[in-house]
Amino acid sequence: MPLATLADMPGPERAGRVKRVSILGSTGSIGCNTVDLLQRNPQAYEVVALTANRDVAALARQARSLQAEVAVIADDSLYPALKEALAGSGVEAAAGKGALDEAAARPCDWLMAAIIGYAGLGPTLAAIRQGHVVALANKESLVCAGDLFMNEARHHGARLLPVDSEHNAIYQVLDFDRPERIERITLTASGGPFRTLRREAMARVTPEQAVAHPNWRMGAKISVDSATMMNKGLEVIEAYHLFPVEVEQLDILVHPQSVIHSMVSYVDGSVLAQLGSPDMRTPIAYTLAWPDRIDTPAERLDLARLGQLTFEAPDEERFPALALARRALREGGSVPVVLNAANEEAVAAFLAGSIGFLNIAEIVARSLDAFSPGAPDSLEDVAEIDRQARRVAQDFIAAGK
Numbered sequence: 001m002p003l004a005t006l007a008d009m010p011g012p013e014r015a016g017r018v019k020r021v022s023i024l025g026s027t028g029s030i031g032c033n034t035v036d037l038l039q040r041n042p043q044a045y046e047v048v049a050l051t052a053n054r055d056v057a058a059l060a061r062q063a064r065s066l067q068a069e070v071a072v073i074a075d076d077s078l079y080p081a082l083k084e085a086l087a088g089s090g091v092e093a094a095a096g097k098g099a100l101d102e103a104a105a106r107p108c109d110w111l112m113a114a115i116i117g118y119a120g121l122g123p124t125l126a127a128i129r130q131g132h133v134v135a136l137a138n139k140e141s142l143v144c145a146g147d148l149f150m151n152e153a154r155h156h157g158a159r160l161l162p163v164d165s166e167h168n169a170i171y172q173v174l175d176f177d178r179p180e181r182i183e184r185i186t187l188t189a190s191g192g193p194f195r196t197l198r199r200e201a202m203a204r205v206t207p208e209q210a211v212a213h214p215n216w217r218m219g220a221k222i223s224v225d226s227a228t229m230m231n232k233g234l235e236v237i238e239a240y241h242l243f244p245v246e247v248e249q250l251d252i253l254v255h256p257q258s259v260i261h262s263m264v265s266y267v268d269g270s271v272l273a274q275l276g277s278p279d280m281r282t283p284i285a286y287t288l289a290w291p292d293r294i295d296t297p298a299e300r301l302d303l304a305r306l307g308q309l310t311f312e313a314p315d316e317e318r319f320p321a322l323a324l325a326r327r328a329l330r331e332g333g334s335v336p337v338v339l340n341a342a343n344e345e346a347v348a349a350f351l352a353g354s355i356g357f358l359n360i361a362e363i364v365a366r367s368l369d370a371f372s373p374g375a376p377d378s379l380e381d382v383a384e385i386d387r388q389a390r391r392v393a394q395d396f397i398a399a400g401k
């Protein structure tokens, strides 16, 4: 069992006043859904910081509309463009990685961590070190830095609220006071766009087909992760760090309708689940209002109209990423860092048209085999292993061309 989980974190404080909020990755899919919720109830929130990587136009539009204190663009070559786009708005413009960390550390009541990938680790940690309430969408932070990340959160008194719909569901139904009464946690998985596709046919799928998720509209990287089912593998690692259970207590169940978002089974045979239409505004709103609840425009669940919910076991032969992620979790140490780095590189190469869909898991597998670094003792170690693993994966990608 991990050393620190959500069971060790502080409770809520200060309800019922204007909330000061920040969004890291505000221009992405999670970020835009969060902005949508803020715009529906503007008098309830004051926006401190919004950040993006390169999308100056969207960032400036959001910052003007929400009257943010500061807007940060990670790519510092775009600082002049952001400054110009914000001229006369009263919103401060900033750029670069240091500015991102500084914005994440600004005092606020709630912060959404929704940068994609390993790039989110540093700014999310900067927020955690201020003891913020952090709504955590950036699962890659936990995959790469698991124990170190959770220990930092505990040490600084930060409160993590999981945004991933599965982990948010578990958070809502898990009895943190009696972890010994939990038998299993079942993460549901839609199965992605290729759930029923034969493996031979998967070899020919295009990036456009891979990002066309049947139930969720998400950013390109997580959509490809859903198609390979690496996303579910990353989520198993995420769940292991968030919840007080052992690796063997974490199951995956394919549920194509994405209505049951996950379940917790208890020793008396009870199974508690959280259900809802597949709309990320529901879990985001849960974290935004926590421990209260707020209204969202998410479509209400109509089970009679749906008629039936179906389930099947995951197929680890057609989706080898599942076993790779389990291997990384079992072996621990630096192996999850390598898994994540190789996957990010392979997904980027697939989206760029450089490799085929099936090569993604192959490159991750070969990177895991090629790599035997020791366990990271510090976040600097994690950064170094991430760098090395990316180079190894890039070599495999180049060799495969």
Ligand code: NDP
Binding pocket: 024, 025, 026, 027, 028, 029, 030, 031, 051, 052, 053, 054, 055, 056, 074, 113, 114, 115, 116, 117, 119, 137, 138, 139, 140, 163, 164, 165, 216, 217, 218, 219, 220, 221, 222, 280
């Ligand atoms: P998107 O790709 O849609 O958005 C990513 C955001 O991060 C954008 O604001 C982007 O800016 C910014 N960004 C990208 N690269 C960098 C960088 N190097 N430095 C700083 N900022 C950067 O991602 P999603 O919203 O889909 O996913 C965000 C996180 O949430 C991921 O960790 C994902 O796994 C998780 N998640 C997402 C779900 C979803 O429904 N989308 C569901 C559950 C979890 P720009 O727009 O300028 O590129």
